[in-house]
Amino acid sequence: MTLAEVLVSRDQVLAALGKVQEPELHKDLVTLDMIKELTIEKGKVEFTVQLTTPACPLRGKIESDARNAVAGIPGVDKVVVHLDASVPTDGRMRGLIRLPIRNAVAVASGKGGVGKSTVAVNLAVSLARSGARVGLLDADIYGPNVPTMMGVDHMPPPTGGKMHPAVAHGVRLMSIGFLVPPGQPLIWRGPMLHSAIRQFITDVEWGELDYLIIDLPPGTGDAQLSLTQSMPLTGGVIVTLPQKVSLEDARRGLEMFRTMEVPVLGVIENMSYLELPDGSRLDVFGQGGGEDLARQAGVPFIGSIPMDPLVRKSGDNGTPVVLSAPESPVAKALVAAAEDLAAKISVSAYMSSKVIPIQMVE
Numbered sequence: 001m002t003l004a005e006v007l008v009s010r011d012q013v014l015a016a017l018g019k020v021q022e023p024e025l026h027k028d029l030v031t032l033d034m035i036k037e038l039t040i041e042k043g044k045v046e047f048t049v050q051l052t053t054p055a056c057p058l059r060g061k062i063e064s065d066a067r068n069a070v071a072g073i074p075g076v077d078k079v080v081v082h083l084d085a086s087v088p089t090d091g092r093m094r095g096l097i098r099l100p101i102r103n104a105v106a107v108a109s110g111k112g113g114v115g116k117s118t119v120a121v122n123l124a125v126s127l128a129r130s131g132a133r134v135g136l137l138d139a140d141i142y143g144p145n146v147p148t149m150m151g152v153d154h155m156p157p158p159t160g161g162k163m164h165p166a167v168a169h170g171v172r173l174m175s176i177g178f179l180v181p182p183g184q185p186l187i188w189r190g191p192m193l194h195s196a197i198r199q200f201i202t203d204v205e206w207g208e209l210d211y212l213i214i215d216l217p218p219g220t221g222d223a224q225l226s227l228t229q230s231m232p233l234t235g236g237v238i239v240t241l242p243q244k245v246s247l248e249d250a251r252r253g254l255e256m257f258r259t260m261e262v263p264v265l266g267v268i269e270n271m272s273y274l275e276l277p278d279g280s281r282l283d284v285f286g287q288g289g290g291e292d293l294a295r296q297a298g299v300p301f302i303g304s305i306p307m308d309p310l311v312r313k314s315g316d317n318g319t320p321v322v323l324s325a326p327e328s329p330v331a332k333a334l335v336a337a338a339e340d341l342a343a344k345i346s347v348s349a350y351m352s353s354k355v356i357p358i359q360m361v362e
Contacts, residue, residue, distance in 0.1 A: 007075035054131035110249025126338035138175030151318020
C-alpha cells in the first residue's frame, strides 16, 4: 500500500470540497449534494460535480476551485473532475401535462417590434446547445414567426390523439404556424385563444423538459391570461428596447406578471446599440433604458443585446445567430443572457425547496 493510499481518505476529500462554494447558491458543494461518484485509487481522486444547469455560467470556476481544493490534500497526485448537470424543478405542479416540465419561462414584451421572438428563440437554442432538454412554445397566436426563425414549416403527424412537436437545432417546437395556412389571419376571441393555448399544453407530447421557453404575443391580453391559467410559470422575462415608449409598454408587461403572481426573472434590453466599423457605438434607440427599468422595478437586469444585421439574416435563414455566428458579439450576448437566466432559475428552485423550520413557542 502506497503512502497516498494510506493518507488520502474520502473524509479528507469531502472536507476539502466542503470549502468550495457554488457562486450562485452561496453554499458549498458538499452541502448542496453536488459531489457524485467519488473514487480514490493510488493517489488519484476522481469525482463528478453535478451542476444545477448545463448552462452554468461559472462552470469553469467551479471545476477549477474543486480541482485545486483536492489537489492540495497531501498524498493526492492526480485529480480528475467530471461535470454533469441535473436541472432542478421549480416545484410547481403541472397536472395538465403527463410528462414533467421542470421549468416554464415566458418571454414577454409590452409592445411588438422589440425582437421578443428573436430573443426567445436564441435563449432556447443556447440552453439546448449547453445540453439541456428544451422546448419552445410559440404562443404568439397573431404573429407566429418562430417556425421561420427555426427553419421548420411542419410538425410530425399526430399519433394516439396527441400532437408531436417539431425538432430543430435540438429544441422541441410547437406553433400555431404549423396549423394555419401561410398568410391566413387569425381573428379569434378570448375563448378560442384559451382553447388553442390549452391544447398546446395538454395535447402535445413534449416529453421531459428541463426548460420550456414560451414566446408570448406582445401586450397584456387574453393570451397571457390563458397561459398563466393553464400552466404555472417559473417566471417571466421582459424584453424591451432602450427607448422611452418601449419602456412604458415593457413596464405594463412587467406589472402584468406581478398581477398574475408570476415571478419576474429579469429584463433584457434588445437592440441596445449598433457597433460601427470604426469601433464606436451608435445608440439608435437611446441608452440604458432597460437597466433603468429593472432598477426602478426592483428586478434583475439580465443584459444588453446589440444590434446586428446577422440577427435578421440568421432568422430569415432558419438558423439562429447563436449557431450561425457563435463568435459574434450579439451571439455571445445572447448566450450570456441564457446562462444568466439558467442561473437565476436554479437559484429560484433552490430557494423554493428550502424548508423553514417552525419555531415552537412554549
